[in-house]
Structure formats: C-alpha cells, structure tokens
Amino acid sequence: MGFLTQTSPQVDPSTFLRQPFFDRMRTLATHWVDNGFGTPRIVHVIYLAKLALLYIVGGVAVATLTSDVGSPFDIASWWNEPIVYQKLVLWTVLLEVCGLAGSWGPLAGHFKPMTGGITYWLRPGTIRLAPWPTKVPFTGGDRRTTGDVLLYLALLISLVVALALPGVASHGLSEAVPDSTGGLLRAGSLVPIMALLVIIGLRDKVVFLAARAEQYLPVLLFSATLGFVDMIIAFKLVILVAWMGAGFSKIGEHFINVIPPMVSNAPFNPFRRLKREHYREYPADLRPSRLAWFMAHVAGTTVEIAIPLVLLFSTNPTITVIAAIAMVAFHLFIISTFPLAVPLEWNVLFAFAAVFLFVGYPAGDGFSVFDFSQPWMLPVIVAGLLFFPVLGTLRPDLVSFLPSMRQYAGNWASAIWVFAPGCEARLNELDNPARNQVDQLQAMGYEPDAAEITMQMTLAWRSMHSQGRGLNSLLIRHVDDLDTRTVREAEFVCNTLVGWNFGDGHLHDEGLIRAVQSRLNFAPGELQVMYVESQPVQSKTQSYRVIDAALGVVERGTWRVSDAVSEQPWLPDGPIPLTVAWTRPGYVPGALSAKGERR
Structure with missing residues (x-):
C-alpha cells in the first residue's frame, strides 16, 4: 500500500475489463492476498x-x-x-x-x-x-x-x-x-x-x-x-453476551474464511510472507491454511469465549487484570486490521469497558453475578439479553446479524446486484446525497476504468468468503451474458441508497429492492439480485433466492456450506451444487437478456 496512492493490480485497465468475469476475480483475489483493498x-x-x-x-x-x-x-x-x-x-x-x-x-x-x-x-x-x-x-x-x-x-x-x-x-x-x-x-x-x-x-x-x-x-x-450494584453487574452481562455471542457464532465453517482476507487487508502489516501463510498455497490455492484455522478458532473464538468467563467469575485481582489486558489487546488487534465497516469506536469502548467494569468493579468486591439484590434478576436479565442472539442463531431470517451477535463471524446474509448495461447509472436519479461509488471515485480523480476495477475489488473480497462462492454460482446459473453486465457488492450499493450498512444483508433485501423499483421501474432483467440468508445453527445449508426487481423472487433454493468453503474464489470447476426448491412459473434461468427480452 502506498501512503498517498492506491496499490492497484498491475494490469492494463481497458484490457483487464474485457476479460471474462471469473478471470478478473482470480486476478483481483490473488492481488488481495498481498495488498488487501490497496487503500492509501x-x-x-x-x-x-x-x-x-x-x-x-x-x-x-x-x-x-x-x-x-x-x-x-x-x-x-x-x-x-x-x-x-x-x-x-x-x-x-x-x-x-x-x-x-x-x-x-x-x-x-x-x-x-x-x-x-x-x-x-x-x-x-x-x-x-x-x-x-x-x-x-x-x-x-x-x-x-x-x-x-x-x-x-x-x-x-x-x-x-x-x-x-x-x-x-x-x-x-x-x-x-x-x-x-x-x-x-x-x-x-x-x-x-x-x-x-x-x-x-x-x-x-x-x-x-x-x-x-x-x-x-x-x-x-x-x-x-437498576440500583448501582445491580446496574454494574448488568453492564458486565451486556458486554459478556456481546463477546461470547460473537465467539459462539464463529464456531463452524465460515469464520476461518474471514481471517485471511482480513489479515491481508491490515494496513500496517509489512510482512508479505505472513499474509501468504494464511492461505494454503499462494497463488494456486487461496483457501485458508492451518495458520488461519489457528487464528480463527484459538486466537479468536477461544479468546472471545474463555477470557470473558474468566473476567466474570475471577475473584483473583491478578488474574482479573491479566484477563482484562488480554481483551484490550484483542480489541486493539481488531482495530489494527481496519475491518470493513470499520467499527473502531466500538472496539475502543469495549476495551475501556473491560478495564472499567472488571478491574474497577471486580467480582471479589461485591460485583459478581451472585451479588444481585434479588435472586430472580440474574436469570431474567440473562434471558432478556440472550433472546435475540438465540432466535437469530436458530432463525437468522428473522433477526439482523447485529442483535444476533454474529459480527464478523463470516456467516452473513449477503447479496450481489447485477445491472444491465447502463442501468446502474439510473440509481443516481434517486434523491440521495451520494452518487454511485464508481462515480464518487471518478469525482475524486480516478479514471473510469480505474474506478471500475476498484469497485470490482469488493467482489473479489466477497468471493474470498464462503457465501461469495455460492453467490457467484448463482451468477453462472442466472446470467448468461455476465461479462456484459455490471456486478456490484450489495453492501456498497446499500450505502449509497440508505446511507449506512454494517454488513447486514437484511438492509438490502426485498425491502430495499422494492423501494428502488417503485422509484425507477426497471424492466425485467435490468436489475437482478443474488441473495443468500445466514446459515441457521441447526442446518448444513444456506438458503438463497434470486430476485428480479421487476418480477420479484424468481427462484429459491439452498447450497451446502461445505461445498462453498471447499472451492476457490474464482470457481475453476464451475458452480457449486445448487438445490432448487422453487422457480417462478414461466421463468427460465439465464433466459432474460439485458433488456428483459427472452433469448
């Protein structure tokens, strides 16, 4: 990464953009390994x-x-x-x-x-x-x-x-x-x-x-x-549920795929070899390595589950201080990686809270979970705090991944939006303070092709996560003229349409699509959305749906998470297996042209 300039792939922009979609994804994903987003x-x-x-x-x-x-x-x-x-x-x-x-x-x-x-x-x-x-x-x-x-x-x-x-x-x-x-x-x-x-x-x-x-x-x-002592203990339970909820949500097949691209994107990590060690065999195999597994499930998940429990129950001042320092270091590490959505303030507050709550008011001084003024308060408060995390784990379609405490777990509701040629520009007709990101970049001085490559970097980032392989498989099934289309990461589209997104796919599902369609009236085929819901804890599959802005949902189905995580970001062996549960009568996947005409 340069200090003032973006580190971009070493390609001729105009030639690169004429390459097939998945060739571009391979180039950009490989570039991500060493450079991340390449942000100055x-x-x-x-x-x-x-x-x-x-x-x-x-x-x-x-x-x-x-x-x-x-x-x-x-x-x-x-x-x-x-x-x-x-x-x-x-x-x-x-x-x-x-x-x-x-x-x-x-x-x-x-x-x-x-x-x-x-x-x-x-x-x-x-x-x-x-x-x-x-x-x-x-x-x-x-x-x-x-x-x-x-x-x-x-x-x-x-x-x-x-x-x-x-x-x-x-x-x-x-x-x-x-x-x-x-x-x-x-x-x-x-x-x-x-x-x-x-x-x-x-x-x-x-x-x-x-x-x-x-x-x-x-x-x-x-x-x-609450009274003061009860309040402090309840504060401890709030932060404990946030920590441990995030930790438990990372148990599974998704989170290991978060670590390598996150480490690659860390701006102040100068060690290219360390970045590559998080992948199995750079550049041929970009699936997570054993080091990535260790960072995910030992340095990550174990820390978020075990150390908060130590803080909650420890009555030894030395152990409490050591555990608090460990959580401060954990949050400082997250800050150093500048994760997408950049929740830096949240991490600083939680680092401070680890010291304030557990060192300032330790369990051994009358502030343990057994010191509530009324015995019923502990189960009632715990049940209240766990309601949405439990519901969101079992039925992620009903609860945002934020109340579900699944931040950065890799198990996300996600989507990609696919525009017919020229149709993305129509979003600028909406009454929004910001234009499309590709236009924002050009307003900052980027050449049009450079701005386009920068936006496609977000698609490469998504392809390096488990759900990206499934979404890209839906592209193969539903978009025959993919190389002529404009494909966008939905999280970034959402930011220009509603002003905020934190990785929550529920903010750019049918509700947002209907709002856009009611204002712009896209024809069939002009805006298609490949959408996937988070994986419920009791299931081995993720549920997807394909949405045409003009027609509504045109297909529903599932894919096995194990199939998604076993593939390369650029799908060299073709799409992962998809199980189609329902198709809109009369709809034929891939049969709509860029103008909504039947092929």
Missing part, C-alpha cells in the same frame, strides 16, 4: 485521527467536563467513575447515529462524501426501511417524511441534553464507592432516548441498527432502572 495509508491515518480526536479526546472531554470527576487529563480521577462510562456510551451512540463512527468513510464505501448517516436521515424523501411495515401500524411506506426527520432530530437533541446534564447523587453509589464524586446519569434524561430509538426503529431499522441499539439500549435501560 493516508486513509487509515485519517481514521486514526478521527478515532483519537473526535471519539477519544472528544468523548473524554465531554464526559469529564460535564461531570464532577476532575480534569480530563487526570485519568486516575475518572477512569472508574460510572458516569464517565455512561456518558462514553451516550457519546458513542451519538456518533454512531450520526454516521460518524462505524460504517464511515472510504473503507465502508463512502468516498465522496465520506459521511452518510445524518446527511440521509435529516433529508425528507430518502429511502427508509421499516422492519414490519405490514404488521406495525403507522410504519408503512418507504419514503422518509418530515415527521421521520423531526423524530431523528429529537433523538440527536435528547442525546446532547443527556450528555450535557451533570450527574445526580446515588445512595447505592455512595454506599459502594464512598469516594465517587460524579454521581450517575439522570434516569429522566434517558427515557426520551430509549423511547425515540424504539419509535424510530419501528419506522426505519437502518437508524436503529446504526445506533447499535442492540448493545447500547440495554445499557441505557439498566442505567435508568
């Missing part, structure tokens, strides 16, 4: 500066200067003050819900402008995606109204107000920590935030998920309703 390092420096100045310095300044906890520079005076942690959570929610934290900037598909989020959600007429528009009254439609904008603005104001207000005294805090000076957040200031998150979420799941409400809403709820 200055971009990563910008992210680090944003993280340090806006999030860490800004958050600490806001949390300390609005609370009676001492100087921001005197870390010893405030690191274990509960109100500082509470306000850092609020600060994180504010940045997330503005689109200034996760899924921000070039690494998340926001090139010019770098911010989606607030620029969409304060704009009437943009697309909104209600989770249950036919079941919940007053949530139908897909167009953002002035009322939606006002609700969103009220949420921002309520967050700012809660951050600005000083803490209030707490009898439980005074008894447990007599020398604490900051107090706790006012319960009354949190009620509007929680209510608005729920109301907005029922009208637009994008804003709800962008706020990372599945993790921060419980923290606000416990802050508003």
Whole structure:
C-alpha cells in the first residue's frame, strides 16, 4: 500500500475489463492476498485521527467536563467513575447515529462524501426501511417524511441534553464507592432516548441498527432502572453476551474464511510472507491454511469465549487484570486490521469497558453475578439479553446479524446486484446525497476504468468468503451474458441508497429492492439480485433466492456450506451444487437478456 496512492493490480485497465468475469476475480483475489483493498495509508491515518480526536479526546472531554470527576487529563480521577462510562456510551451512540463512527468513510464505501448517516436521515424523501411495515401500524411506506426527520432530530437533541446534564447523587453509589464524586446519569434524561430509538426503529431499522441499539439500549435501560450494584453487574452481562455471542457464532465453517482476507487487508502489516501463510498455497490455492484455522478458532473464538468467563467469575485481582489486558489487546488487534465497516469506536469502548467494569468493579468486591439484590434478576436479565442472539442463531431470517451477535463471524446474509448495461447509472436519479461509488471515485480523480476495477475489488473480497462462492454460482446459473453486465457488492450499493450498512444483508433485501423499483421501474432483467440468508445453527445449508426487481423472487433454493468453503474464489470447476426448491412459473434461468427480452 502506498501512503498517498492506491496499490492497484498491475494490469492494463481497458484490457483487464474485457476479460471474462471469473478471470478478473482470480486476478483481483490473488492481488488481495498481498495488498488487501490497496487503500492509501493516508486513509487509515485519517481514521486514526478521527478515532483519537473526535471519539477519544472528544468523548473524554465531554464526559469529564460535564461531570464532577476532575480534569480530563487526570485519568486516575475518572477512569472508574460510572458516569464517565455512561456518558462514553451516550457519546458513542451519538456518533454512531450520526454516521460518524462505524460504517464511515472510504473503507465502508463512502468516498465522496465520506459521511452518510445524518446527511440521509435529516433529508425528507430518502429511502427508509421499516422492519414490519405490514404488521406495525403507522410504519408503512418507504419514503422518509418530515415527521421521520423531526423524530431523528429529537433523538440527536435528547442525546446532547443527556450528555450535557451533570450527574445526580446515588445512595447505592455512595454506599459502594464512598469516594465517587460524579454521581450517575439522570434516569429522566434517558427515557426520551430509549423511547425515540424504539419509535424510530419501528419506522426505519437502518437508524436503529446504526445506533447499535442492540448493545447500547440495554445499557441505557439498566442505567435508568437498576440500583448501582445491580446496574454494574448488568453492564458486565451486556458486554459478556456481546463477546461470547460473537465467539459462539464463529464456531463452524465460515469464520476461518474471514481471517485471511482480513489479515491481508491490515494496513500496517509489512510482512508479505505472513499474509501468504494464511492461505494454503499462494497463488494456486487461496483457501485458508492451518495458520488461519489457528487464528480463527484459538486466537479468536477461544479468546472471545474463555477470557470473558474468566473476567466474570475471577475473584483473583491478578488474574482479573491479566484477563482484562488480554481483551484490550484483542480489541486493539481488531482495530489494527481496519475491518470493513470499520467499527473502531466500538472496539475502543469495549476495551475501556473491560478495564472499567472488571478491574474497577471486580467480582471479589461485591460485583459478581451472585451479588444481585434479588435472586430472580440474574436469570431474567440473562434471558432478556440472550433472546435475540438465540432466535437469530436458530432463525437468522428473522433477526439482523447485529442483535444476533454474529459480527464478523463470516456467516452473513449477503447479496450481489447485477445491472444491465447502463442501468446502474439510473440509481443516481434517486434523491440521495451520494452518487454511485464508481462515480464518487471518478469525482475524486480516478479514471473510469480505474474506478471500475476498484469497485470490482469488493467482489473479489466477497468471493474470498464462503457465501461469495455460492453467490457467484448463482451468477453462472442466472446470467448468461455476465461479462456484459455490471456486478456490484450489495453492501456498497446499500450505502449509497440508505446511507449506512454494517454488513447486514437484511438492509438490502426485498425491502430495499422494492423501494428502488417503485422509484425507477426497471424492466425485467435490468436489475437482478443474488441473495443468500445466514446459515441457521441447526442446518448444513444456506438458503438463497434470486430476485428480479421487476418480477420479484424468481427462484429459491439452498447450497451446502461445505461445498462453498471447499472451492476457490474464482470457481475453476464451475458452480457449486445448487438445490432448487422453487422457480417462478414461466421463468427460465439465464433466459432474460439485458433488456428483459427472452433469448
């Protein structure tokens, strides 16, 4: 990677783009091994500066200067003050819900402008995606109204107000920590935030998920309703479920495929040999190596499951500190890889929480899960926190992978969008603050062919994951004129249409496709989407569907996950086996031309 320039494949762009699709995927996947996305390092420096100045310095300044906890520079005076942690959570929610934290900037598909989020959600007429528009009254439609904008603005104001207000005294805090000076957040200031998150979420799941409400809403709820000791223990359970849920979700065949491309994309890893060691036999075999298995299931999964349990139950101060340091190192490693969707702020907060919660309020000092004031609280809180992770594991079609706690598990609902020639440009007709990424890149000075190759790098990245081999197999089955089509990674398309995406395929399924179709009226064959749902824990297969924007779902079926993970990204042996369960009457796979005509 260059500091100011992108590291691109050494090809002649115009000649390269005339090659067959899977030849291009092989070249780009092989290039990814050594270079990742090839992003200029200055971009990563910008992210680090944003993280340090806006999030860490800004958050600490806001949390300390609005609370009676001492100087921001005197870390010893405030690191274990509960109100500082509470306000850092609020600060994180504010940045997330503005689109200034996760899924921000070039690494998340926001090139010019770098911010989606607030620029969409304060704009009437943009697309909104209600989770249950036919079941919940007053949530139908897909167009953002002035009322939606006002609700969103009220949420921002309520967050700012809660951050600005000083803490209030707490009898439980005074008894447990007599020398604490900051107090706790006012319960009354949190009620509007929680209510608005729920109301907005029922009208637009994008804003709800962008706020990372599945993790921060419980923290606000416990802050508003529980006594101090019970609150701290409940906070521990929140972070424990997030850690262990992510760990358990990585048990299986998917996660090992996440590690090699993630390590390859780490910007400050100069060791090309180490990157290649994560693949079986570069460049011929890009399936994960034994080292990748170790990094996935020992350095990754085991850490996320075992060490949180040590933190929760340890009453030995030395062991607790060592375990907390291990979790801090774990989150710092994730930050160093700059994973797509770039959840850097989330990782910093969780690293801080590991120290604040478990070292600041250790189990041996009356803050263990057995110290709840009422014995029923432990099973009730645990059951509440586990409801969506368990449901999402059994029925991933019903729950976003974020409340399911499957972040970066590799088991994702995913899609690729396929446009007839010239049809992608029609997305620019939508009333959005941002144009298509290929146009954003050209506005930054990229030549058209270079911009196109950059966008195809995202397809190569997807092909290096398990679901990418299945989606590409659907391309072979359903698109006869593939080499003439424009193929796009759906996560990046979603960012330009709704302003945010965190790898959640549910944000670019039929709901988004219908919203686009209602505005642009594509003809049959002009926009086709290959979509796959996450794998349920009790199944060996993943369910797919093929969607034509004009016709709706035209095929449903499954593929075996073992077949997907055993193939190369460029499918040299052809498509993996597909089991077709249903086909729309009259639809013949591959029979629609680019203009919707029958072949």
